[in-house]
Amino acid sequence: MWVPQQLPEIAGPLKQAGLQLSPEQLSNLTGDPMGAVVSLGNCTASLVSPEGLVITNHHCAYGAIQLNSTPKKNLIKEGFNALTQADEVSAGPNARIYVLEQITDVTAQAKAALAAAGNDPFKRTTALETFSKQEIAKCEEEQGYRCQFFSFAGGNTYRVFKNLEIKDVRLVYAPQGSVGKFGGDVDNWMWPRHTGDFSFYRAYVGKDGKPASFSKENIPYRPKNWLKFSDQPLGDGDFVMVAGYPGRTNRYALMAEFENTAQWTYPVIGQHFKNLIALIEAASKQNPEIQVKYASTLAGLNNASKNFDGQLDGFRRINAIGQKQSEETAVLAWLKQQGIRGHEALAAHQTLVDLTEQYKANQDRDFVLGQFNGSGVIGVAVNLYRLAIERTKSDAQREAGYQERDLPTIEGNLKQMERRYLPEMDRQMQQYWLTEYNKLPVKQRVAAIDVWLGDGIPATLKRLDDTKLSSSEERLKWFNADRAAFESSQDPAIRYAVAIMPALLEIERQNKIRTGELLKARPIYLQALADYNKSHGKFVYPDANSSLRITFGHVKGYSPKDGVKYTPFTTLQGVMAKNTGVEPFDSPKSLIDAIKAKRYANLADQRIGTVPVNFLSDLDITGGNSGSPVLDAHGKLVGLAFDGNWESVSSNWVFDPVMTRTIAVDSRYVQWIMTEVAPAPRLLKELNLYR
Secondary structure, three states: OHHHHHOOOOHHHHHHHHHOOOHHHOOOOOOHHHHHHHEOOOOOEEEEEOOEEEEEEEOOHHHHOOOOOOOOOOHHHHEEEEOHHHHOOOOOOOEEEEEEEEEOOOOHHHHHHHHOOOOOHHHHHHHHHHHHHHHHHHHOOOEEEEEEEEEEOOEEEEEEEEEEOOOOOEEEEEEOOHHOOOOOOHOOOOOOOOOOOOEEEEEEOOOOOOOOOOOOEEEEOOOOOOOEOOOOOOOOOOEEEEEEEEOOOOOOOOHHHHHHHHHHHHHHHHHHHHHHEEEEEHHHHHHHHHHHHHHHHHHHHHHHHHHHHHHHHHHHHOHHHHHHHHHHHHHHHOOOOOOHHHHHHHHHHHHHHHHHHHHHHHHHHHHHHHHHHHHHHHHHHHHHHHHHHHHHHHHOOOOOOOOOOHHHHHHHHHHHHHOOOHHHHHHHHHHHHHHHHHOHEEEOOHHHHHHHHOHHHHHHHHHOOOOOOHHHHHHHHHHOOOOHHHHOOOOOHHHHHHHHHHHHHHHHHHHEEEEEHHHHHHHHHHHHHHHHHOOOOOOOOOOOOOOOOOEEEEEEOEEEEEEEEEEOOOHHHHHHHHOOOEEEOOOOOHHHHHHHHOOOOOOEEOOOOOOOEEEOOOOOOOOOOOOOOOOOOOEEEEEEEEEEEEHHHHHHHOOOOOOOOEEEHHHHHHHHHHHHHHOOHHHHHHOOOOO
8 A cells, every 4th residue: 555655666566567657647646547536535436527427336425325315215225316417416414525636744844843842742642733733724724625634654754635625525326225235244345246336426516616515506526637437358467556545554553452453352342333233223123214314324333343253354364463473573673683773662662562551441441432422412412512612712722623624524414413313223322332331340430421320221311312412403503502501401411411521531631641652652663663674675655544545456366265266357147146136135127137138238358258247456455445446557447446355354454465355346347237227328428438
């Protein structure tokens, strides 16, 4: 996962692998093709027409699809196809498309701010926060931009990313759920795969061409660059690359951090997610409205739960604990031979181990409180009361997330909550997390919550039933309320927020102290680790952090175990073979009919005699890369990355190049669905693909 600044360093390997563009062309982040790659905040997407048409994964657009669904008009199941631009619907008040325009290195200034803070860890954290907010404010002086402050390699490098923030995002096209989610959670992370995981948005701006909130008067955004669909058939062994925004990897984590993840994070949190899945699924059987409103929540829980299981399975398969221990032992032995700098790095390593132990002491509490305080009406109350507190400060002094730049997002969440919330389901989830809180050991409990829970969980839940925050109108009223109004309120959810806020702020202060220690130790150790790797002839790239990355490789199958070899392409015939007529393998009749009639729309690959559906490559991706364009050697679109194979899941921690594979939907399958299954001639013409 190379950062753009490393492209000159890897120019040779890129050309040797088969890239036909010049590496310099890739280095131009606002040119073709890189300027067409955009972020959705939690996924990646691509501009694909001069009219602001954007392609991404179906599961990335799932929230927008769900937001526009009702039990009577279920777009999740039926799909969506806007016949005209006027029929395109809002993806939601918080939907965003971010177009990267500039990256600025601010490492020297950030390190100077940290140095000026001295040895006090709390002051170090606040110094970096202040510096970050100042840089972002300066970057956002020009209207219409959203800027981000990124730390790389544990704090050895800092950069500011300047993005055009498009606020009017509309859903244009989504295939039926039985195409876009074919295979569902059964096939998630699995190969062979046959999923049509794609959808289209459109970016809209004001009549002046500048970003604007949703309005019927807005016009399509006209980008400088957009990707073209490849007209060359992709085959086994062909060069491919991905540009996108991978979320987080932990390949340089300490053994102590990895061990805690393997022994606590994935098994414990994964079990919580399984329990919540069971709750929602049971409730959905009783109430179809829950099934629609919590569809996006359920999809996220299922994805995370299966991912965690895959991580643990991968750790066992490759003996990840043994590998990590062996690698770290070798690094520490090498550091002992490196003089003063080596001993500084060894001391930093020990500090990081100690900080991991500190984190573990309260990790159950922090997770349970984070879940309870972060969702439903309780989440609204806690967030709005904190906003009222922060509003008593100048904008520059407010906590990140509560500044003026953040208010539209907070307000948008309040408005769209009713499409993803039902009191009866919220109550069940409250009961679940309060029950888990009561299981915490005495040392991890919070006195203010114990007092609030004094009458027991049933009585507490009954009190919460009287909250008015279930009403959108009421939530928006409190959005503008001052601190005094909250502290005199009798609403039970707000009274909870007021009662526990001092404890939450103290927990936050303790976390900032630990962060300050990390800010000092982590860069020292990670720089030493990079030096060690370079001394052993290894390329070094920073862990993923949601910033733009590039990865390259080839279309390639793999052998997961003795006697089994997977080819890199699946086909239409594989879809039909999997079809049972029962969810999640319930293909639309139009799809089955087209396959039986061999209506291939001139998209069949002559080498396999049919239309390819999904394909494998040895590209290195992770969560956040979903929707990333897979480009051929000429920078043309050949697919969309949407998943990894089961054997690759653990690569977030321990990269396994032999087994790691990216799963992508083939652009020919996208075109075939839009031609034969859910016809979209208007869009095909716009994409210059109409046949």
